[in-house]
Amino acid sequence: MIAIGDRAPDLTLPDTAGQEHSLAGPAVVVFTCNHCPYALAWHDRIADAARDYPNVQFLAINPNDAARYPGDSLEAMRERVEREDWSMPYLHDESQEVARAFGAKTTPDVFVIDAEGRLRYRGAPDPDHQDPSLNASWLREALDAVLAGEEVARPETDPVGCSVKWRQ
Amino acid sequence: MTVELLWWDGCPSHPEALAELERILREEGVEADVARVEIEDDEQARREHFPGSPTIRIDGEDIVPPGEGDPFSLTCRVYRTRDGRFSPLPDPEDVRAAVRRAA
Numbered sequence: 001m002i003a004i005g006d007r008a009p010d011l012t013l014p015d016t017a018g019q020e021h022s023l024a025g026p027a028v029v030v031f032t033c034n035h036c037p038y039a040l041a042w043h044d045r046i047a048d049a050a051r052d053y054p055n056v057q058f059l060a061i062n063p064n065d066a067a068r069y070p071g072d073s074l075e076a077m078r079e080r081v082e083r084e085d086w087s088m089p090y091l092h093d094e095s096q097e098v099a100r101a102f103g104a105k106t107t108p109d110v111f112v113i114d115a116e117g118r119l120r121y122r123g124a125p126d127p128d129h130q131d132p133s134l135n136a137s138w139l140r141e142a143l144d145a146v147l148a149g150e151e152v153a154r155p156e157t158d159p160v161g162c163s164v165k166w167r168q
Numbered sequence: 169m170t171v172e173l174l175w176w177d178g179c180p181s182h183p184e185a186l187a188e189l190e191r192i193l194r195e196e197g198v199e200a201d202v203a204r205v206e207i208e209d210d211e212q213a214r215r216e217h218f219p220g221s222p223t224i225r226i227d228g229e230d231i232v233p234p235g236e237g238d239p240f241s242l243t244c245r246v247y248r249t250r251d252g253r254f255s256p257l258p259d260p261e262d263v264r265a266a267v268r269r270a271a
Contacts, residue, residue: 035243035244035246036244036246037181037244037245037246037247037254037255037256038244038256040246040254041253041254041255041256043254068241069241069243129255129256130253130255130257132253160180161180162178162179162243162244163178163179
């Protein structure tokens with residue numbers, strides 16, 4: 001598990017087409033999934049942020065145990081990407097090693113990493129999953145600070161969502 | 169009227185669901201205690217026909233009936249609000265409508 005200021009773990013994971021992606025800051029890593037209402041409620045706001053920050057790498061990572069939650073299988077991820085307009089690759093963390101290395105707790109759980117690879121924000125996208133007008137404000141504030149070379153005023157918030165479904 | 173809130177600890181929405189449900193019952197002038205039923209494992213989820221947390225039943229009827237073939241398991245339930253958004257909670261107006269039907 002990493003703390004603010006720590007170097008983010010290296011990661012290389014395949015997307016739904018099998019293409020591998022590695023972390024290259026500045027970046028946003030979002031642990032997310034298909035079956036969680038919190039992840040679904042926040043998805044469009046995060047996807048909009050990915051469109052609004054084209055020079056920032058956005059990686060969505062599904063770490064859930066698909067054996068217990070078939071809605072989070074690679075095939076289900078693939079179907080979703082084909083059905084929806086995704087602005088970021090959707091990566092499959094089948095071994096759950098990346099989620100463990102980051103210390104992901106929920107879906108969604110957002111990590112902002114600067115150009116030096118250090119964690120600068122971790123938490124929820126914004127204060128309320130029910131209010132789309134908030135527009136991932138905490139994530140955007142953190143990104144704006146990182147890109148301006150400034151301190152992030154609110155480096156940590158409590159991630160809110162469904163627990164990551166670890167293998168048993 | 170019997171009112172039940174079935175919930176699972178792995179999903180954080182149940183306190184908000186309970187508060188919303190109790191608020192709507194008060195507003196509708198319905199005096200009913202909400203029976204809270206914790207679902208703790210997949211076997212209990214199947215036995216209770218639990219499609220996810222939170223699930224609200226009034227007189228035994230799910231206020232938002234799950235789709236045919238939806239699995240019963242420990243999961244957070246995905247609702248749709250009346251304006252089409254995904255939500256971990258049922259739309260308050262769906263709760264209110266169910267309370268009025270049963271009253």
